[in-house]
Amino acid sequence: MAGVTHLPCDTLGVCMVCKATPSDEEKLTCKTCVSYWHVACLSSPPATMAETVVWRCFDCLELSSLYASGKAVLKGSGELIPEIKPIAADASLTEQAKDKSRQELLTGKADASNEEGKGEWNKDVFDILSGSLNCSFCIQIPERPVTTPCGHNFCLKCFVKWIGQGKKTCANCRSIIPPKMASQPRINSALVFAIRMAKISKNNTAGGPSRICHFVHNQDRPDTAYTTERAIRKGKANAASGKIFVTVAQDHFGPIPAENDPVRNQGVLVGACWEDRLECRQWGVHFPHVSGIAGQSNYGAQSVVLSGGYVDDEDHGEWFLYTGSGGRDLSGNKRTNKTQSFDQKFEKYNLALKVSCMKGYPVRVVRSHKEKRSSYAPEKGLRYDGVYRIEMCWQKEGLQGFKVCRYLFIRCDNEPAPWTSDDHGDRPRPLPQIPELKDAVALCERKGSPSWEFDEEDSRWKWKKPAPPSQKHTKSADPNEIEGARRAFRKAQNMSVRARLLREFSCLICTQVMVSPVTSPCAHNFCKSCLEGAFAGQAFVRDRSRGGRSLRSQKNVMKCPACPTDIADFLQNLRVNTELKGLIESLKTKAEEENEDASGNKDGAEEESDETAEAGKDEENSTEKLNDSSAGESDVKEQKSGEVEVANEVEDADVKCDGKRKRDDTEELVPKKEDSKKARGG
DNA sequence: ATCCCGTGAGTT
DNA sequence: AACTCACGGGAT
Numbered sequence: 177m178a179g180v181t182h183l184p185c186d187t188l189g190v191c192m193v194c195k196a197t198p199s200d201e202e203k204l205t206c207k208t209c210v211s212y213w214h215v216a217c218l219s220s221p222p223a224t225m226a227e228t229v230v231w232r233c234f235d236c237l238e239l240s241s242l243y244a245s246g247k248a249v250l251k252g253s254g255e256l257i258p259e260i261k262p263i264a265a266d267a268s269l270t271e272q273a274k275d276k277s278r279q280e281l282l283t284g285k286a287d288a289s290n291e292e293g294k295g296e297w298n299k300d301v302f303d304i305l306s307g308s309l310n311c312s313f314c315i316q317i318p319e320r321p322v323t324t325p326c327g328h329n330f331c332l333k334c335f336v337k338w339i340g341q342g343k344k345t346c347a348n349c350r351s352i353i354p355p356k357m358a359s360q361p362r363i364n365s366a367l368v369f370a371i372r373m374a375k376i377s378k379n380n381t382a383g384g385p386s387r388i389c390h391f392v393h394n395q396d397r398p399d400t401a402y403t404t405e406r407a408i409r410k411g412k413a414n415a416a417s418g419k420i421f422v423t424v425a426q427d428h429f430g431p432i433p434a435e436n437d438p439v440r441n442q443g444v445l446v447g448a449c450w451e452d453r454l455e456c457r458q459w460g461v462h463f464p465h466v467s468g469i470a471g472q473s474n475y476g477a478q479s480v481v482l483s484g485g486y487v488d489d490e491d492h493g494e495w496f497l498y499t500g501s502g503g504r505d506l507s508g509n510k511r512t513n514k515t516q517s518f519d520q521k522f523e524k525y526n527l528a529l530k531v532s533c534m535k536g537y538p539v540r541v542v543r544s545h546k547e548k549r550s551s552y553a554p555e556k557g558l559r560y561d562g563v564y565r566i567e568m569c570w571q572k573e574g575l576q577g578f579k580v581c582r583y584l585f586i587r588c589d590n591e592p593a594p595w596t597s598d599d600h601g602d603r604p605r606p607l608p609q610i611p612e613l614k615d616a617v618a619l620c621e622r623k624g625s626p627s628w629e630f631d632e633e634d635s636r637w638k639w640k641k642p643a644p645p646s647q648k649h650t651k652s653a654d655p656n657e658i659e660g661a662r663r664a665f666r667k668a669q670n671m672s673v674r675a676r677l678l679r680e681f682s683c684l685i686c687t688q689v690m691v692s693p694v695t696s697p698c699a700h701n702f703c704k705s706c707l708e709g710a711f712a713g714q715a716f717v718r719d720r721s722r723g724g725r726s727l728r729s730q731k732n733v734m735k736c737p738a739c740p741t742d743i744a745d746f747l748q749n750l751r752v753n754t755e756l757k758g759l760i761e762s763l764k765t766k767a768e769e770e771n772e773d774a775s776g777n778k779d780g781a782e783e784e785s786d787e788t789a790e791a792g793k794d795e796e797n798s799t800e801k802l803n804d805s806s807a808g809e810s811d812v813k814e815q816k817s818g819e820v821e822v823a824n825e826v827e828d829a830d831v832k833c834d835g836k837r838k839r840d841d842t843e844e845l846v847p848k849k850e851d852s853k854k855a856r857g858g
Numbered sequence: 859a860t861c862c863c864g865t866g867a868g869t870t
Numbered sequence: 871a872a873c874t875c876a877c878g879g880g881a882t
Contacts, residue, residue, distance in 0.1 A: 413880040414864035453878060465865055467876040472868070485877025501876070509862050511876060
């Protein structure tokens with residue numbers, strides 16, 4: 177190692193340079209690998225709060241510049257190429273350069289930068305966003321945006337970090353942040369969508385990358401679950417499933433591709449939402465009606481649902497820790513039971529998950545609104561979030577005192593997750609740091625190479641080994657049903673721009689596009705006036721509220737019109753989310769302009785008959801600029817095409833999870849007490 | 859918050 | 871075919 181020594185703190189928090197044990201305040205966290213560094217031993221510590229938040233250690237800076245120059249690649253297993261060493265201290269990176277490389281990492285535009293003028297791309301997006309939509313910490317477009325009740329938008333990570341430092345007020349305006357929001361911030365999905373729209377619309381005019389991934393919200397529901405004769409009084413609770421619309425086998429692994437979607441010919445795209453489990457089932461994403469795991473113990477698990485049923489679950493978006501099933505007394509007529517009364521074992525569904533782990537199969541992941549402890553859960557219903565791989569599994573003592581099976585899921589999908597505004601899917605990422613591993617029992621890791629793997633040449637995840645042959649017959653959908661569904665779907669596809677805006681940015685009260693949006697602490701968006709109107713005449717405080725010093729005046733509970741959260745405090749001082757407002761306005765304007773450009777053509781398209789629409793979605797894309805392209809997303813079917821073999825011989829290296837791997841940058845900035853094993857120093 | 863149903867897939 | 875098991879969901 178050359179020149180100045182740069183080393184982080186070790187497992188015990190001891191600085192490896194000066195051997196002191198710095199306090200939390202004296203330590204700095206690398207934004208990328210979440211390692212801790214003693215500020216006093218840094219040659220050039222960050223000067224401002226904003227810099228602190230985005231600070232990256234020397235290893236990671238070097239790494240990102242290697243990425244940018246195309247010299248570094250990730251191995252399929254997710255392991256970082258080892259020859260990357262701490263570089264000579266002052267990597268001579270200016271703040272600008274840091275920002276640039278960070279942004280390149282974020283947007284995946286690394287190697288497209290200066291050539292072909294694509295470097296301007298990000299700048300253009302900023303322009304569209306009027307430069308106004310910035311997280312105050314990192315001065316970037318907010319990643320996983322959360323909105324404070326005072327109407328300011330931040331990256332989830334930056335916000336969590338801020339709260340983690342004991343801050344109780346908004347970093348922008350010093351308004352108090354409600355404790356509930358502080359402890360459980362929810363991503364503002366309307367804002368995510370707005371950012372994506374801005375990117376896409378920019379992209380379409382600037383000739384950027386052509387393949388933008390689709391983001392779907394509610395599908396049409398051409399057929400719903402039905403109530404059988406027998407259960408006539410029980411309504412939907414005991415309904416039987418409606419038709420299955422896709423033609424995949426029940427033990428199909430991976431995304432649902434377009435060729436198995438005769439209804440829409442697009443497959444199930446990331447971000448697809450459903451009302452309930454039966455509907456989710458109809459699209460072939462997760463077949464069981466109640467169970468959270470779909471799988472067979474001798475074959476593998478195809479999908480899971482995160483529904484908050486198990487308190488041990490821990491959700492970090494791109495990765496999460498899942499708890500196995502069982503361990504509960506379901507005798508009598510219980511279907512679920514939150515309390516555990518015996519140990520879980522690796523059998524049945526838990527064994528199925530383990531098989532998927534060992535084989536490296538892609539596992540579809542669905543998140544439910546019932547998971548209240550996750551920032552990534554949808555507001556209502558269920559949402560398909562793409563495929564993940566189970567990198568390892570083990571047992572631990574659960575929070576309820578019995579053993580639970582544990583699974584580390586890491587996202588590996590070719591489409592971006594619903595909470596990011598990235599325009600690309602996942603790249604292989606390192607294992608996150610998992611404190612509970614130090615107490616893990618029966619730890620299992622994959623031995624061979626995974627079946628579902630990132631292909632560097634194609635920059636896509638694919639089957640590197642053939643997908644396991646189905647053991648079930650493939651369901652075929654009823655042609656009549658398909659035709660009906662198809663019509664409804666085409667109609668939805670031809671929605672006007674305004675209808676689209678409406679769908680994404682509608683006020684939950686007036687159902688119109690929000691004029692002056694306010695965001696509640698529970699992350700629901702309304703027009704300011706609508707929300708005011710909804711509570712007009714209601715007093716905030718009961719009785720003796722008058723003279724400013726009423727001692728025990730009782731606050732009235734005022735429930736959010738969209739959920740049970742008490743938003744009385746929020747209502748007292750409604751603040752417009754000006755950034756979101758501006759964004760909606762500019763999208764509106766832009767959409768109208770494009771509407772006019774396409775003029776007569778466009779009107780025709782809206783009234784277009786089903787038959788003409790049959791011509792395909794490509795055509796729709798051209799008439800509808802804001803419609804993201806769905807073409808090109810159907811090629812998830814490389815299974816048996818022959819070139820699989822070639823890829824296989826490249827390496828069969830075992831997957832190890834110790835030492836060498838860097839930690840994931842998606843790790844939450846949380847207390848850092850128990851660092852079981854630091855992935856450093858090796 | 860609690861009760862308890864019909865359902866459907868896995869397993870025997 | 872019988873039996874077990876399951877992170878739903880409407881009704882009370």
